[in-house]
Amino acid sequence: MVNVLVIGSGGREHALSWKLSQSSKVETVFTAPGNGGTENNVPISVDDLDGLADFAQKNNCFTVVGPEDPLAAGIVDKFNKLGLRVFGPSRQAAQLESSKIWAKDFMKRNEIPTARFEIFDDAQKAQEYVKSLDYNVVVKADGLAAGKGVIVCNSNDEAISAIQTILVNKTFGDAGNRIIIEERIDGIEASYIALSDGDIAIPMASSQDHKRIFDNDEGPNTGGMGAYSPTPIIDDNLAKIIQEEVIEKTIHAMKKEGIVFKGFLYAGIMIQDGKPYVLEYNVRMGDPECQPITMRMDFDLYDYFVASVDGTLSSLPPATWKSQSAVCVVLASKGYPEAYSKDDEITGFDSVPEGAIVFHAGTKKSGEKILSNGGRVLGVTALGDTLQSAITNAYAATDKIIWSQKFHRKDIGQKGLSYL
Ligand SMILES: Nc1ncnc2c1ncn2[C@@H]1O[C@H](COP(=O)(O)OP(=O)(O)O)[C@@H](O)[C@H]1O
Ligand SMILES: [Mg+2]
Incomplete structure (x- = not known):
């Protein structure tokens, strides 16, 4: 049995912690700094690389890095030097996200489709x-x-x-x-995420984010107001094209250039006339895409993280997914992505129907109370036999959560329905 340290404090990290804690090989999942929903929070910030390394060492942790900032700062290189086990790309590999120019030049010289x-x-x-x-x-x-x-x-x-x-x-x-x-490429946007060990990459379930703050994709961009998985926008044929022409090409070209890419590789894709164009890479899970994707995982995520680190992904059985759809509705504080209030009490968690999961993001605990502590506050996530039923289940759970500043989109998943 090992301990796991998940670094970050968003809905993504709550979902990763939740999934990892189900592994029979994992003893305790710590989250640094975590939020009001994660357990075993460790009060070390994501930019305190020394503090995190020290904690991981003392507590014998396998570490999972959620957000991009510590990856770009070289947390994986640092941990590796200290002999600590850590899931995620090196600083050099993280340039795919930390420098958009580096990524564009890389795509150009390796003939990966992009604007x-x-x-x-x-x-x-x-x-x-x-x-x-x-x-x-x-x-x-x-x-x-x-x-x-x-x-x-x-x-x-x-x-x-x-x-x-x-x-x-x-x-x-x-x-x-x-x-x-x-x-500017006008088309339909979707997320394609794979997990790589530097040699091969196994696809995660497809998903689609909703970036704008208001229904019908109006208003300013946000970190993401909801997501669902799988998305009919990426059918089997398109998935194969993206897997081969984008993901595998990227991993192999990185290797050829002397950079081993381990971790989640996320391609933000615009589809125009049936062809994918890479808008950007991320070198970690998307947030909120992580929440519905994680909920559909029918495998031990810890095994896959270990195999990514060890370069042994090809020896694992194929990742299997629940056939159900999953929908995550993000609950934000009114005013987000501009100014919003904090420290508002949130209630109703006990009334959420069984099966739905309320992943926390910008929350904190104060005694027994849960208070808002950020722009994106909660990600209410539910499964359903169809996309429509997952939408219905997620919104039924969303309705139970109560706070004065609650705001959410009403149309998460509709873009997918219009495709079926
Ligand atoms: N070439 C492009 N054509 C059309 N829209 C784009 C293009 N590049 C980016 N966008 C839009 O802008 C959003 C943000 O761009 P992206 O490159 O993903 O950067 P980031 O996520 O770092 O803000 C995308 O999700 C997409 O909606
Ligand atoms: Mg993006």
Whole structure:
């Protein structure tokens, strides 16, 4: 029996902790720093790499890294140097996410399908370039910007002001020292996530996020307002194309370039005319996609994490998935993604129907009470025999949760239904 340390404090980390604690090989799952829903919380922040390593060492932990920041900071390299077992990509491998420019260049030289692009550090030249194009563009800050560094433009004027925002006003700090200007691809977006050991990659179940704050994909982008799995948007044929042309190509090209990619590889995909284009890579699970995906896992996730670290994924049986659909509705604090209040009491957890799981994100415990502590607060997740019944079950559970600032989308999963 081993202990596991899950690093992070979101709904993703609650879901990972929940799943890992079901493994017969796992003794105790610690979460650092965790939230109001996770057990065995350890008050060490995700950027305190020394503190985390020290805890993992003293408690004999296998560590699982949830979010991108510690991966980009090299937590895996650090743990490996200390002889600690840790699931996730090295700092070099994490560049697929931590530098969008690095990722675009990588895709270009390895012929992985992505939107055409140019790179700029000079605002004047960037603006001239935009004026010379006869298509709409997306302007992206190079570095990590907590999901805010991408501006999808509807006109030249919008593109010029986006260049100003990122490159001149430095709204995202040094993450915007360089920008990508790429062609806007209009299509349908979906997430494709695989688990790699550096040699092979096994697909996770397909899923779709809902990024905008309001129903019908209106309003500003958020961290994600809900997700469901599987998504009919990625049928078997398309899954095969993405697996071969994107995921396997990426893993093999990384290896050829001397970088072993271990961990979750997430491709944000835009599908246009049946063809996939990579919008970006993430080097970890998506949040909220993790919640419905985890709920459908019919295998011991701990075994797969160990095999990723050891490079032995090919010796495991194929990952099997519950045939049911899963839907996660994110409950946010009113005002998110702008300003919102904290410390509001949330009730109703005991009335949630059996089978549904309320994954916590921005919550904290205060005595017996659960208080809000972030923009995205809870992820109510439920299974159902069909996508429609999973939607019904997730919303029935959502209705039981009560707090004054509760806000959620009413149409999670509808995009999938319209495809069936
Ligand atoms: N080339 C593109 N064409 C159309 N939309 C895009 C393009 N690139 C990004 N987007 C949109 O912007 C969102 C955020 O971009 P992404 O590259 O995923 O960065 P991040 O998640 O780091 O903010 C995507 O989910 C997608 O909706
Ligand atoms: Mg993204």
